Amino acid sequence: MARARSITLKAVSTGLWSLNQSRSGSLRNAQTVRALSTIMSPPSKAVVYEHHGPPDSVTRMVELSPVEVKENQVCVKMLAAPINPSDINRIEGVYPVRPQVPAVGGYEGVGEVYSVGSAVKGLSPGDLVIPSPPSSGTWQTYVVKDHDMWHKISKDSPIEYAGTITVNPLTALRMLEDFTTLSAGDSIVQNGATSIVGQCVIQLARYRGIHSINIIRDRAGSDEVKEKLKALGADEVFTESQLEVKNVKSLLSNIPEPALGLNCVGGNAASLVLKFLRQEGTMVTYGGMSKKPITVPTSSFIFKDLSLRGFWLQKWLGADKAKECRDMVDYLLRLAQEGKLKYEMELVPFDNFHTALDKALGKHGSQPKQVIQF
Numbered sequence: 001m002a003r004a005r006s007i008t009l010k011a012v013s014t015g016l017w018s019l020n021q022s023r024s025g026s027l028r029n030a031q032t033v034r035a036l037s038t039i040m041s042p043p044s045k046a047v048v049y050e051h052h053g054p055p056d057s058v059t060r061m062v063e064l065s066p067v068e069v070k071e072n073q074v075c076v077k078m079l080a081a082p083i084n085p086s087d088i089n090r091i092e093g094v095y096p097v098r099p100q101v102p103a104v105g106g107y108e109g110v111g112e113v114y115s116v117g118s119a120v121k122g123l124s125p126g127d128l129v130i131p132s133p134p135s136s137g138t139w140q141t142y143v144v145k146d147h148d149m150w151h152k153i154s155k156d157s158p159i160e161y162a163g164t165i166t167v168n169p170l171t172a173l174r175m176l177e178d179f180t181t182l183s184a185g186d187s188i189v190q191n192g193a194t195s196i197v198g199q200c201v202i203q204l205a206r207y208r209g210i211h212s213i214n215i216i217r218d219r220a221g222s223d224e225v226k227e228k229l230k231a232l233g234a235d236e237v238f239t240e241s242q243l244e245v246k247n248v249k250s251l252l253s254n255i256p257e258p259a260l261g262l263n264c265v266g267g268n269a270a271s272l273v274l275k276f277l278r279q280e281g282t283m284v285t286y287g288g289m290s291k292k293p294i295t296v297p298t299s300s301f302i303f304k305d306l307s308l309r310g311f312w313l314q315k316w317l318g319a320d321k322a323k324e325c326r327d328m329v330d331y332l333l334r335l336a337q338e339g340k341l342k343y344e345m346e347l348v349p350f351d352n353f354h355t356a357l358d359k360a361l362g363k364h365g366s367q368p369k370q371v372i373q374f
């Protein structure tokens with residue numbers, strides 16, 4: 001239905017422009033025609049915040065007025081968008097790069113082209129698109145952005161994967177590529193293995209023949225979680241308490257010591273990653289879910305010469321990587337389409353946004369990634 005409406009809009013607009021040209025003698029007519037040919041978005045239902053603060057108290061659902069779709073712009077009817085930890089950090093005001101308030105929440109997602117400005121080429125109503133690189137304001141029913149901010153993807157892409165493919169899977173891919181040279185038979189160690197990044201690391205590593213050693217939080221049902229991660233390709237999965245032993249490496253079966261460690265959590269979970277690393281290994285920190293600092297024993301530097309690095313996708317994307325980003329997104333989406341990249345998600349209707357937000361904030365214990373469906 002959305003598609004039919006948008007095509008009509010476009011046809012009306014085009015027709016009026018030809019009318020304009022054929023009666024070019026009359027300025028008045030031309031002005032009337034220009035006014036009539038303006039394409040407007042539909043009104044948009046959006047999650048907005050006017051101040052930074054706790055996301056559950058500063059966000060609210062509002063209806064935004066229609067906006068003009070300018071000649072180089074595209075109006076997209078959103079289909080799905082996740083609630084990521086960084087979205088929460090942006091609303092809290094603790095993320096280093098964030099939109100000015102008042103702002104619409106959300107940073108990645110997927111939608112269907114609804115209408116296009118008169119100068120737009122290569123995108124038509126009905127095309128499936130994602131904002132690429134991701135950008136703010138995806139938690140709303142209609143998003144208008146310049147045409148080059150949208151990346152057209154295969155219409156067969158599963159919506160929930162298309163809407164979540166950039167921030168976390170791309171981070172997993174880059175971290176496996178950018179810090180050490182890994183070959184088949186090598187291993188990596190990571191904490192936060194249940195996160196989307198963690199689940200992608202397991203699968204992308206396995207796909208390259210790389211073993212993964214995974215650390216999860218202690219929680220009820222941890223055996224079931226271990227089985228799920230092993231089904232994705234994890235070689236070893238330990239709870240933090242299982243690693244309270246003198247020599248963690250004695251717990252490994254036939255896996256070589258890892259040269260690369262990925263830290264999503266900080267605190268004790270980061271110390272455990274360090275314990276597994278081999279001589280001259282590297283730990284890359286990309287998240288701080290426990291909000292606890294990383295403590296590094298002096299011996300790790302002196303006797304193991306470990307390196308500590310950081311990864312931030314937003315910085316990586318800023319380094320003129322727009323084309324590379326799109327190529328990798330297409331690659332990851334193909335893997336998802338082929339069933340080679342999976343992760344746990346819960347699709348939630350937009351009207352239940354605040355229930356999903358509470359889950360994403362951890363108010364109900366461990367939960368799958370919350371993905372809003374519009």
Ligand SMILES: NC(=O)c1ccc[n+]([C@@H]2O[C@H](COP(=O)([O-])OP(=O)(O)OC[C@H]3O[C@@H](n4cnc5c(N)ncnc54)[C@H](OP(=O)(O)O)[C@@H]3O)[C@@H](O)[C@H]2O)c1
Pocket residue numbers: 084085086167168171192193194195196197198216217219264265285286287288289290291311312313314362365366367369
């Ligand atoms: N640096 C970058 O460029 C970049 C890019 C993408 C993501 N990230 C970061 O990567 C991390 C994971 O993101 P995601 O979207 O993949 O995660 P997610 O799917 O939303 O999952 C959240 C993860 O955090 C864990 N967790 C939640 N609260 C915790 C706590 N208090 N202590 C320890 N662990 C806790 C959860 O463990 P349970 O399963 O046990 O609940 C789960 O593994 C986030 O910190 C995010 O900001 C960074």
